[in-house]
Amino acid sequence: MKCIFGGALLALIASLQAGAAERDLSPVEAKAREMFATVIAIPTVKGRGKMPELANYLAGELKDAGFSDSDIEIIRVGETAAFTVRYKGDGSSGAKPIVFMAHMDVVDAKREDWEYDPFTLREENGYFIGRGTADNKYGVVNLTQTFMRLKQEGFTPNRDLVLAFTGDEETDMETTRLLAYDRKDLTDAEYALNSDAGGGGYLEDGTALPYLLQAAEKTYATFEITARNSGGHSSRPRPDNAIYDLAKALLKIEAHIFPVMSNDITRAAARADGERIGGDLGGHLVTFADDPANKKAVKAIRKDGNYSTMLSTTCVATMLDAGHAENALPQSAVATVNCRIFPGVEIEDVQQTLAEIIENDALEIKPASDLYVASPASELREDVVAALSTAIQSRFDDVEIIPSMSSGGTDGMHYRRAGVPTYGVSGRFGKAGDSSNAHGLNERLPVETFYGGLDHWIIMIKELAGDQH
Structure with a gap:
């Protein structure tokens, strides 16, 4: 077996990125940085067909670490691919596997828009910069190197552990649906842990802020609302102008406020944030946590x-x-309306609400895709919270863990809908008020977050699937 975390890698890493900040890297850090640079360099964006290349690279690294061909599966889906790895346990826990999630694809980045090549990892002013550094190739590398290191040290989990990497989370989620619904033989699990959600922050002096454990997320659906008529010459206006009809409908949508909803996750988050920030708003958040129907707090x-x-x-x-x-008078007018839907609410119910708001049966309302799904919240697990707390405390003292609901969607929505409770527990910590600029120019990840989080998943796995359990 090749020793993939040897000290000889240090010289190699130094040559991977010109101008990288000087830092004495341990063999583990050096190997992880080498992998990060390689993974960032593969432009896994829709239309380039590079996903199988990344999957094969990861497979090669894992095989060198001791995994067999039978442990690894690369599933081609058109130009993209899903990637799974099964770390076989001894079954002593009697429990179903744990799935560990990440997505290999990234949002496209045009070279002409960036000062430097977005697919070359740069280290500058305490940050790693490049497309995917934050979303979500950090998760891909962190989970992969975790499995490699555990395998090399001879760790045997008390249940199977499964890496489940998708290839189109940012676009069509075909690979996500494949793994969540169609290939349950690979991903059936007691629960899933998502590297693409959750995270913490810290102040300039290094003091950690509360960690947000994602246990729910709003799903999304886009609706097309269309007004039509036969049109005519602009010199002869008619009362049923398609643009005006559509504009009236949109004003009604603008004015509509969807009814208040809550769940255990949002109420716990409101209470924790309210107690932390204090003041009038903090008081209202605590009141909402106690009584979600309190009109003053909601207002x-x-x-x-x-x-x-x-x-x-x-x-x-x-x-x-x-x-x-x-x-010419318009023969049609179409508006795109994007909805972020509270956990558990069905897409059809939102469509019906839009129809009731608009009150015009002549307008057509239809989803822009038939692939949208509703997704429930995941009830918190004490074992997951405890393992996360242990991992965080290895880096920061006295960090409060707060349940959270994301306003955007991840692969987790499909696993939750498939009956697998899913928790966003990334090892990522960012500086307070500092955006990662995911999907934008100069996407970045703090260097200290990258290196500081390399043991994050190892600690969690040993807490959740080690001999003591």
């Missing part, structure tokens, strides 16, 4: 942009397409 929270979205489903117009000539 105050609605006014705050940071917390208003936790209260309900939201829908907003995002695009318009209307008319065909400047001197």
Whole structure:
């Protein structure tokens, strides 16, 4: 077996990135950085067909660490691929496997928009910069190197552990649905841990902020609302102008406030944040946690942009397409309305609500895709919270863990819908007020987060699937 964490890698790493900050790397850190640079360099964006290349690279690294061909499966789906690895346990726990999730694809990045090549890892001013550094190739590398290191040290889990990497989370989620619904032989599990959600923060002096454990997420659905008529010449206006009809409908959507909803996750998050921030808003958040029907608290929270979205489903117009000539009445007008849907609410129910809001049967309302799904919240598990706490405490003291609901969607939505409770417990910590700029220019990850989190999953796995359990 090749020793993949040997000290000879240090010189190799130094040559991977010109201008990288000087740092004495341990063999584990050096290997992880080498992998990070390689993974970032493979442009796994839709349309380039590079996902199998990344999957094969990861497979090679895992085989060198001791995994067999039978442990690894690469599933081609069109131009993309899903990737799974089974770390066989001894079965002593009698429990079903744990799935560990990440996505290998990234949002596209145009070379002409970036000062440097977005698919070359750079280290600058305490950050790793490049497409996917934060979303989600950090998760891919961190989980992969965890499995490699555990295998090399001879660790045997008390149940099977499964890596489940998807290849189109940022776009169509075909590989996600494949793993969650169709290949349960690979991913049937007691629960799943997602590297693409959850995380903490810290102040300039190194003091850690509360860690947000994602246990629910809003799903999304985009609806197309269309007004049509036969049109005509612009010199002869008619009362049923398609643009005006659509505009009236959109104003009604703008004015509509979806009813307040809550679950154990959002109430716990409201209480924790309220106690932490204090003041009037903090008091209202605590009141909401005690009584979600409290109108005064709800009204105050609605006014705050940071917390208003936790209260309900939201829908907003995002695009318009209307008319065909400047001197002709429009024969059609189409609006795109994007909805972020509270956990457990079905897509059909939101569509029906939009119809009731608009009150115009002549307008067509339809989902832009038939692939949207509702997704429930996941009830918190004491063992997961305890393992996460142990992992965090290895880096920071006295970090509060707060359950959270994401306003955007991840692969977790499909696993939850498939009956697998899913928790976002990434090893990522960021500086307070500092954006990773995921999906944007100069996407970045703090260097200290990368190196500081290399033991994150090892600690969690040994807590959840080690001999003591």
